[in-house]
Amino acid sequence: MARGAFHNYRCCRELRAIPLVAAILCAANALGQQTLYVNQAATGSNGGTCWADAFVDLHDALAVALPGDEIWVAAGTYKPDRGTGDRMMSFELVSGVGVYGGFSGAETCRDERNPQTYVAVLSGDLLGNDDPLFVPTSNCCYARPDEVGCEDPA
Numbered sequence: 001m002a003r004g005a006f007h008n009y010r011c012c013r014e015l016r017a018i019p020l021v022a023a024i025l026c027a028a029n030a031l032g033q034q035t036l037y038v039n040q041a042a043t044g045s046n047g048g049t050c051w052a053d054a055f056v057d058l059h060d061a062l063a064v065a066l067p068g069d070e071i072w073v074a075a076g077t078y079k080p081d082r083g084t085g086d087r088m089m090s091f092e093l094v095s096g097v098g099v100y101g102g103f104s105g106a107e108t109c110r111d112e113r114n115p116q117t118y119v120a121v122l123s124g125d126l127l128g129n130d131d132p133l134f135v136p137t138s139n140c141c142y143a144r145p146d147e148v149g150c151e152d153p154a
Helices: 002-029 059-062
Strands: 035-038 070-074 076-078 098-103 121-124
Touching: 035 059, 059 070, 070 076, 098 121
Parallel strands: 035 070, 070 098, 076 121
Antiparallel strands: none
């Protein structure tokens, strides 16, 4: 086999291995941890196990998440009041659980997300009428950073 032909054969074999490596890395998340899916536009079973059956409310994913899990949130605006107007409601984050936005609702690996294009917003503007420069109105949720208990993943 000519030197160039061997090199091309080896490159082709290496390129075929890339999808396998990506699949292994994506599947590694299944070992003892789970990915929960949230998409307010989902129409499936609302079980959070895949994009088609994603939770439509972030609260539902947070309620079942365990340390080591990841919650992937599709583009949209998510409000903590569940439509009640209750200003005291909030998203209570779970220590050790990663919450990531930037998904279109078709991704299989976190690296595929695009937060600049698929913006996920956790909003306290319950009626969607706050000033664009964020002058809060009386229908905003209260900020409760002392109760969140967030940890910097870095």
